[in-house]
Amino acid sequence: MSLLIKQVLLNNELVDIYIEKNIFLAIKPKLSLSADTVIDGSRFAILPAFYNMHTHSAMTLMRGYADDIELHSWLEDHIWPLESKLVEEHVYHGTRLAALEMIKSGTVFFNDMYFFPYGTAKAADEMGMRADIAPVLVDGMDASRSDEMIAYAQEAIDHSNDYSSRVRFAVSPHAIYTVSADTLIKSAELARKEKLPYQIHISESKTEVKTSLKQFGLRPVQYLESLGVLGPNVTAVHCLHLDDTDRKILKERGVTIAHCPASNMKLSSGHFDYAKTKAAGIKMVVATDGACSNNNLSMLEEMKIASLREKAYSGDPTVLPAQTIYDMATVNAAKAAGLNAGRIEKGMLADCLLINLDHPTLVPSGHLISDMVYSANPECIDTVICDGNILLQNRKVKNEEEIIKCANEAYLDLIKK
């Protein structure tokens, strides 16, 4: 299968781009090649697509369900009771809705942590996206459930071949306050043995840090370090309440931090210290978190909110400039996911966006990355290509109406249970 994009704007230059199977094979001002599918790129610029390094995709079903509520009540009185009624079918329909929304806002990969991973995997696969999908491990701090947890994770990994190679199962304990030390240690060993990514929420709230100090005599990062969990395969989500020692450890272990500013702000979780994290040399990406605490999955919005929050918080309007945050949402995130992707370059995985340069938010022309970060909305994305396949064209995804209908039905089923 081959795809030729003719005369598209790449870094201020018009080029032809030839994709064979799932790889950018040739990028030149003029190519004399034919292809199975040809796209006229003359109205478009081509840009890297987005890689969303932290979400709970099926939580789209809970979008708007419990907003403007205090954190503990949000979880205990609203979200957890609803989640307790979930079945795989809900997760499947919720993830299809999430994938639809992500594709329409330019995202081709998501790093998921949730219940019923087969529902998520089936949806991601059918929708043509890339995904690392981790069944969330929660043993309620009961070490006797550790083997059960690891068996649950292992089972998913053993099912990897049931899906396209775009979809991979990964390992993910929820957090240090919901998962026993035994499960944390064994799940980290499992991820290392299977060479898989590992994600965990770390230091999302002050309460987490306080409890950790009381229970383990260590701050969350230092506790995980003492258990031997941290390594280059780890994505540490949030990391709002770190000290210098925490940052030194995360740097030394090659951990990537997934910064989720919209969720952190909406839940009043605390301030991410970008300046200190950057100074410490820690790898950083930006991610949306779930739709329940955001409430959308748009990486465009996430980039803007990340940059504006940082400028406001630091008092310095020059920090986290457009290209830096764009890289955090694209090439840096792809790298963290172990993908040879995130740049429009020969030999890289054929993931990209075709941007409609005549969209009002991108006019006047000439400052595309700035406009994408500070001005654009999803409507400016005409086409999304993932792994050499066209997932969105002329703003349309296959079966949109059916996906929406099923998601609404799944929600009604969930709340009436």
Added chain:
Amino acid sequence: MSLLIKQVLLNNELVDIYIEKNIFLAIKPKLSLSADTVIDGSRFAILPAFYNMHTHSAMTLMRGYADDIELHSWLEDHIWPLESKLVEEHVYHGTRLAALEMIKSGTVFFNDMYFFPYGTAKAADEMGMRADIAPVLVDGMDASRSDEMIAYAQEAIDHSNDYSSRVRFAVSPHAIYTVSADTLIKSAELARKEKLPYQIHISESKTEVKTSLKQFGLRPVQYLESLGVLGPNVTAVHCLHLDDTDRKILKERGVTIAHCPASNMKLSSGHFDYAKTKAAGIKMVVATDGACSNNNLSMLEEMKIASLREKAYSGDPTVLPAQTIYDMATVNAAKAAGLNAGRIEKGMLADCLLINLDHPTLVPSGHLISDMVYSANPECIDTVICDGNILLQNRKVKNEEEIIKCANEAYLDLIKK
């Protein structure tokens, strides 16, 4: 001219809505009326449109021109030099672009402060929007230019009848550090005499407060109070650095504060104290500021950023909930502009949005205002009606291509000058 919207969702109820000329004349579950134009509302919800109480619309031409730059360099090395080359034609094309963007994101009114007001007025009128347009008064603190300033403002007011009644000229000195006391006093008198709105930037930066204390021995608000400027026709833009006395004065004088969070955050101008402003009982609206410091004119984004910023800043996830911020962007803003609008009610001006409930960001259905604030993007707005006229339908505005083309040309002309 009449318009009938059939079976549209209004506050969870299906209704028929009949508009005659520019007024909602009848709203009932079933109406047996015919109309010049009939819209099938069955896929839509109807909501109030947005009223943007502070912008410099033609600055769309400078979108992305100078981002991630320190404030003084931003103004002195980039924006002011470019603005010095502006002619009316640029402002006309910049405002048409702004109007296109505003209509496509659901805004029907803008409160403008800029140069070449006739360019702005012509564009607003042609595009079918409502606008209060103030020629910005800047005398460089030279009181001898005061009469010239007032003559400039008066001339615009005298031209009001050249345009539709949707468009009105207003009075607007730029700020206390660019306009002499004489001009501030006389312009306030002019606005009162003509019964017109008056807008001015107040306390946008710490420097402004420091300079005011040094130069006038008073904080900005107290200085303006000493000049007799403040009253219920005044929109005070920004108001980031207030003390309790400032707030007491703004409350007593019935001033409305236009809060512009995206611009304040992007320029690192300081933190707006929503809690204290609310406690003081001051009227508040939310606005986008110009596209140069935002960098778009979407009130949807502004609502989300306002609410998230407040939750993060205060540490309280319950503050500035969805309905409150939606009101600040709609009915409260319309009231501040002196318009009998901002609600879908019999007798009110026929301004409204038809929202596509099948847009992924609004699914699952059932939490429309939350979804509009925290999740929606402009693409979910199918139709915009202003003053009984359809400005947007099926996401299309008349002459979009030509507006975009002319805006790009105007920008190229401006930067090559």
